[in-house]
Amino acid sequence: MTSHCIEVDVYKVKxxxxxxxxxxxxxxxxxxxxxxxxxxxxxxxxxxxxxxDIVTWRxxxxxxxxxxxxxxxxxxxxxxxxxxxxxxxxxxx
Numbered sequence: 355m356t357s358h359c360i361e362v363d364v365y366k367v368k369x370x371x372x373x374x375x376x377x378x379x380x381x382x383x384x385x386x387x388x389x390x391x392x393x394x395x396x397x398x399x400x401x402x403x404x405x406x407d408i409v410t411w412r413x414x415x416x417x418x419x420x421x422x423x424x425x426x427x428x429x430x431x432x433x434x435x436x437x438x439x440x441x442x443x444x445x446x447x
Contacts, residue, residue, distance in 0.1 A: 388420070
C-alpha cells in the first residue's frame with residue numbers, strides 16, 4: 355500500500371502582500387514537480403505575516419526532492435527571499 359506524504363510548512367514572511375504575489379508566481383513551478391498532488395496555501399487569521407502551505411506529494415521521496423529543487427530553482431527565488439523565518443516544517447505519512 356502506498357501512502358501519500360503531506361508536507362506542512364509554517365513560516366513568517368517579510369511583507370505579506372509581496373510574499374503572496376511571489377507564492378502565486380512560484381506555484382506553477384512547484385505544481386510541475388514530480389509527485390505533486392495538491393497544495394493548500396493559507397494565511398493565519400490573526401497574523402497576516404504567517405503563512406502555511408499544506409502540500410500533498412505522492413511519496414516522502416518526492417516531497418524531499420521537490421524541496422531541494424525548489425531551493426535551487428531561480429523561478430522560486432523571489433518566493434524564498436520573502437521568507438523571514440521558518441516556524442515549523444514537517445512531513446507526515
